[in-house]
Amino acid sequence: MVQRWLVEETPQGTIGREVQIIDRPDRIGALSSPLAWKILHELAKAPDYPNALASRLKVHEQKVYYHARRLQAAGLLEVVREEPKRGAAARFLAPTAEAFAIVLKGRGTPMTSPMLPHAGIVTQFLEEFSHDGRFAGSIVVGSPYTHGPFNTTSRDSPYAVELGFFLGRLFGLPKGLVVRLDTEVKAQGAEKEDLILVGGPVANIITMDLNPHLAVNFDWKQVWRMESSRTRKPYSDEQVGLIAKVRSPWNAAKTIVLLSGLHAVGTMAAILGLTRFAEDVLDGYTPGEDFYRVVAGQDRDGDGRLDAVSILE
Incomplete structure (x- = not known):
């Protein structure tokens, strides 16, 4: 997977985020559901396991499991750790990058990096x-x-x-x-x-x-x-x-x-x-x-x- 950096100018200063390039249409499909979109954003705040995430989002856990599996298969989520929960191993999930992007073909626009002016x-x-x-x-x-x-x-x-x-x-x-x-x-x-x-x-x-x-x-x-x-x-x-x-x-x-x-x-x-x-x-x-x-x-x-x-x- 190709990775780049997204640089944002904010009132608090310059912030860099690691960007993962989405290079296949099937990966985009995993984000087509509003719930999948919400799951990705919630897990970006803090890693969690599907049962707990379902409680946070107030949805049925099977729906969370379904979309979590699709997001994992698309390479957008990954297991970051496991913890014992009620006699089983709970897999905590998190996004594989801080941002995702689609890069279209073209030369782009030459510019100076705000992180390195020259x-x-x-x-x-x-x-x-x-x-x-x-x-x-x-x-x-x-x-x-x-x-x-x-x-x-x-x-x-x-x-x-x-x-x-x-x-x-x-x-x-x-x-x-x-x-x-x-x-x-x-x-x-x-x-x-x-x-x-x-x-x-x-x-x-x-x-x-x-x-x-x-x-x-x-x-x-x-x-x-x-x-x-x-x-x-x-x-x-x-x-x-x-x-x-x-x-x-x-x-x-x-x-x-x-x-x-x-x-x-x-x-x-x-x-x-x-x-x-x-x-x-x-x-x-x-x-x-x-x-x-x-x-x-x-x-x-x-x-x-x-x-x-x-x-x-």
Whole structure:
């Protein structure tokens, strides 16, 4: 069964309800009786068993049993628990979703989600990572074990949790795991799928392999810095982060999104820019073209944590 979310604006605030799509006409038939309709609404208030529900509705229990069986067969009601009642097991019923809907064929109307104001912008930016509404690709983080030419462990990886919370509001989960270690991707080949890389070239060896192909890249030969071949500007502040989207140099049919920084705090700035300030950060993005945005993290409320970004390039 296909499930979606219904978002309602109420005087008390925004309310979300899980919606189950009714995809067969026989399921609608189970709701054709006014009593069946009333049963569904009553059980949405609180689960109950048919005998007790019949008393609440002041109707014969056989009528309640009849419609309850039809609603169960249609997938609109389910047994949520059993309790002993008068020597028998009473089956408590409840709706299988908080709302039901029929979706007609058509393109629908593009809109911005009230739950995530810039969802449309980010969804377009990450369009290659969506397949039938589910996330398609891998989030690659640096290994927590000592690895790579710098013989280091990743301090950027925990920030992928922030990214994961955000992406979970845009995409459904695929069957397999989404997060992979850089060492794993290195061993199996980075050309096989679309990748979101978290962390700079010291923490993430896939970022290191990608670095020579970037128009804004990391340079550690003289001093640890980021340099743009487009503007010739160098960046050396530890809070500087890079948001980039490029075609994979190993497979032109695949896409790589890079969220990285000169240091771990710079990676956090890049993730913050994408997840909280996408309208500004992604302004000017053109599908099909390489994209680079250099940001600097800011702590405006002085609590020691980044809460804003400024755009440097």
